[in-house]
Amino acid sequence: MSDSPSVKPHLGRAHLLDLLGQMIRIRRFEEKCAELYQQEKIRGFLHLYIGEEAIAAGVMSALEKQDSVVATYREHGHALARGVSMNGIMAEMYGKANGCSGGRGGSMHLFDAATRFFGGNAIVGGSLPLSVGLALAEKMLKRGGIVACFFGEGAAAEGEFHESLNLAELWKLPVLFICENNLYAMGTRLERSESQPDIHIKAQSYNVPAEVVDGMDVVAVETASSRAVAAIRAGGGPFLLECRTYRFRAHSMFDPQLYRDKSEVEEWRKKDPIPRLTAWMLESGEAHDADLAGIEREVAAEIEACVAFAEAGPWEKTEDLTRDVYAGEAPR
Amino acid sequence: MNGLSPKPAEITYRDAIRDAIREALTADERVFLMGEDVGRYGGCYAVSKGLLDEFGPERIRDTPLSESAFVGAGIGAALGGMRPIVEIMTVNFSLLALDQIVNNGATLRHMSGGQFSVPVVIRMATGAGRQLAAQHSHSLEGWYAHIPGLKVVTPATIEDARYMLAAALADPNPVLIFEHVMLYNMTGALPSGIGAVDIQKARIRRPGKDVTLVTYGGTLFKTLKAAEILASEGIEAEVIDLRVLRPLDAETILASVRRTRRAVIVDEGWRSGSLSAEISARIMEGAFFELDAPVGRVCSAEVPIPYPHHLEEAALPQPEAIVVAAKATLGRE
Numbered sequence: 206m207s208d209s210p211s212v213k214p215h216l217g218r219a220h221l222l223d224l225l226g227q228m229i230r231i232r233r234f235e236e237k238c239a240e241l242y243q244q245e246k247i248r249g250f251l252h253l254y255i256g257e258e259a260i261a262a263g264v265m266s267a268l269e270k271q272d273s274v275v276a277t278y279r280e281h282g283h284a285l286a287r288g289v290s291m292n293g294i295m296a297e298m299y300g301k302a303n304g305c306s307g308g309r310g311g312s313m314h315l316f317d318a319a320t321r322f323f324g325g326n327a328i329v330g331g332s333l334p335l336s337v338g339l340a341l342a343e344k345m346l347k348r349g350g351i352v353a354c355f356f357g358e359g360a361a362a363e364g365e366f367h368e369s370l371n372l373a374e375l376w377k378l379p380v381l382f383i384c385e386n387n388l389y390a391m392g393t394r395l396e397r398s399e400s401q402p403d404i405h406i407k408a409q410s411y412n413v414p415a416e417v418v419d420g421m422d423v424v425a426v427e428t429a430s431s432r433a434v435a436a437i438r439a440g441g442g443p444f445l446l447e448c449r450t451y452r453f454r455a456h457s458m459f460d461p462q463l464y465r466d467k468s469e470v471e472e473w474r475k476k477d478p479i480p481r482l483t484a485w486m487l488e489s490g491e492a493h494d495a496d497l498a499g500i501e502r503e504v505a506a507e508i509e510a511c512v513a514f515a516e517a518g519p520w521e522k523t524e525d526l527t528r529d530v531y532a533g534e535a536p537r
Numbered sequence: 538m539n540g541l542s543p544k545p546a547e548i549t550y551r552d553a554i555r556d557a558i559r560e561a562l563t564a565d566e567r568v569f570l571m572g573e574d575v576g577r578y579g580g581c582y583a584v585s586k587g588l589l590d591e592f593g594p595e596r597i598r599d600t601p602l603s604e605s606a607f608v609g610a611g612i613g614a615a616l617g618g619m620r621p622i623v624e625i626m627t628v629n630f631s632l633l634a635l636d637q638i639v640n641n642g643a644t645l646r647h648m649s650g651g652q653f654s655v656p657v658v659i660r661m662a663t664g665a666g667r668q669l670a671a672q673h674s675h676s677l678e679g680w681y682a683h684i685p686g687l688k689v690v691t692p693a694t695i696e697d698a699r700y701m702l703a704a705a706l707a708d709p710n711p712v713l714i715f716e717h718v719m720l721y722n723m724t725g726a727l728p729s730g731i732g733a734v735d736i737q738k739a740r741i742r743r744p745g746k747d748v749t750l751v752t753y754g755g756t757l758f759k760t761l762k763a764a765e766i767l768a769s770e771g772i773e774a775e776v777i778d779l780r781v782l783r784p785l786d787a788e789t790i791l792a793s794v795r796r797t798r799r800a801v802i803v804d805e806g807w808r809s810g811s812l813s814a815e816i817s818a819r820i821m822e823g824a825f826f827e828l829d830a831p832v833g834r835v836c837s838a839e840v841p842i843p844y845p846h847h848l849e850e851a852a853l854p855q856p857e858a859i860v861v862a863a864k865a866t867l868g869r870e
Contacts, residue, residue, distance in 0.1 A: 307650025316649035328640050334606045338613020368606030529651035530685050532709035
């Protein structure tokens with residue numbers, strides 16, 4: 206399927222605890238977000254990533270600082286795993302001026318120049334051409350970075366998916382396309398919208414090497430990502446990972462989930478990446494109850510602090526409404 | 538005249554744009570050109586002819602027919618530190634890239650709280666007049682002028698064709714350049730001693746005191762012709778070339794209208810929900826009490842532009858109609 210170099214799973218105790226900690230951090234953060242949404246602290250749309258954390262945690266772990274990340278409107282996990290500060294993310298969800306996008310974007314539009322996090326794009330498929338362009342810049346400027354572009358399987362029905370894969374392969378651009386296949390484009394199940402529901406096969410039709418990964422297994426995601434990243438850095442052009450996953454929560458906070466059976470959700474919950482890794486680590490002696498308690502304690506403290514940061518944050522002055530519609534000064 | 542300075546050579550509008558692109562590619566390594574058939578074919582309107590040989594395929598990039606992907610790639614490359622010039626063959630095809638232009642190019646600066654800029658230049662041909670029928674004859678620049686975050690410029694003269702690109706590339710925002718298809722073969726001499734133009738201000742192309750004719754792009758020369766006809770009948774029309782559709786230089790328009798007390802807007806776009814409607818509203822808001830007559834408009838007929846020559850001409854603004862509209866503001870027939 207691909208000529209990627211062999212990469213062994215990274216199974217050191219400290220590293221696995223990091224991955225586990227990252228997933229728990231994302232999970233607890235979003236549970237808090239759901240709570241704050243009920244309290245109307247967070248408004249607008251809120252798309253939770255709960256159930257899919259292994260993908261963001263696994264892929265980000267395979268990236269370097271100089272790489273770039275482009276994500277979707279379900280991107281809290283990606284931003285957290287990439288290293289965007291939790292304070293900045295929570296304040297952004299509140300719409301406060303100390304948010305990572307100055308409060309302008311909210312949940313769907315997290316941006317952070319320091320970690321090369323290019324958003325939070327809320328048009329399905331719209332971020333793929335952008336990632337191709339970022340990769341073109343990397344190649345032309347010979348900087349050596351790659352671009353990780355996350356999107357859902359719904360995007361594969363958009364023309365921009367096909368145009369972007371074609372262009373990226375044609376120009377051998379350093380893009381890691383990560384399809385988070387959670388089976389549902391909002392309420393439309395994959396088989397009801399795709400004549401060819403195997404996304405990785407679509408990629409192969411553009412000569413883009415592609416692999417299917419168990420998106421509920423963080424180690425599998427990380428290993429596959431490292432392999433793909435190595436192939437891309439070696440100049441092989443783009444690579445697509447289709448991560449099979451499932452969102453445990455509704456599409457957004459407005460979704461009554463009429464389109465799927467509770468039993469299906471329950472079946473997938475059994476594959477929850479967090480208990481899965483936890484159980485394996487406990488059984489193999491790689492982790493102890495004290496480690497888990499420590500992670501939960503640290504995460505709880507970080508979340509408490511980020512809520513306080515967001516609560517204390519100022520609102521942007523209304524007079525500044527039109528600031529940055531246009532850039533006044535020449536960019537770098 | 539001392540006979541020492543030779544008369545400047547005449548060049549075409551097309552040559553002027555090519556010279557501008559060549560200069561930009563030479564001046565800044567981050568600049569590159571991409572689009573459909575810009576390389577081997579030499580450009581749909583032959584603007585980039587020869588540039589592939591000069592600069593190579595890395596910097597003169599032929600793209601697949603994927604407007605959304607390559608326009609989005611231009612936006613992404615600009616985010617990533619390049620200074621792309623993206624050529625879309627015509628405005629008609631830019632509709633396939635609207636998502637990228639409107640949802641990404643125009644929003645990223647504001648939505649990211651000022652963290653990211655999109656210094657991309659997107660050039661495209663616009664307008665009718667070549668009997669290309671409805672799907673190749675749109676004038677949709679007014680649509681783009683609706684969008685905060687974009688800058689929209691319409692070079693109508695050889696000078697603007699030659700120098701607007703540099704100003705657009707120096708601008709940290711996404712700039713759309715609309716080149717009217719009927720101008721590519723126009724010839725003229727570049728004025729000597731000018732090495733740059735701004736992309737902020739409208740220009741008065743012909744001064745006059747009786748009525749202000751506001752136009753841009755492909756209809757500038759039709760409007761100037763109308764002004765000549767009017768002059769032969771004793772009416773001195775002032776002709777304003779907007780040059781920049783967004784941000785609109787309302788100041789120059791209003792200053793002129795306050796002098797002439799009458800205005801006619803000439804726009805190849807359709808009338809309904811249009812740029813001409815916007816300009817009319819600005820005049821009403823800013824110079825209502827100085828007006829001696831209602832603002833007039835000469836726009837394209839509200840039809841998809843038809844193929845036969847006589848119908849196409851009937852659909853487009855023509856000097857005769859401009860003359861009639863200008864005279865109407867003076868109560869003359």
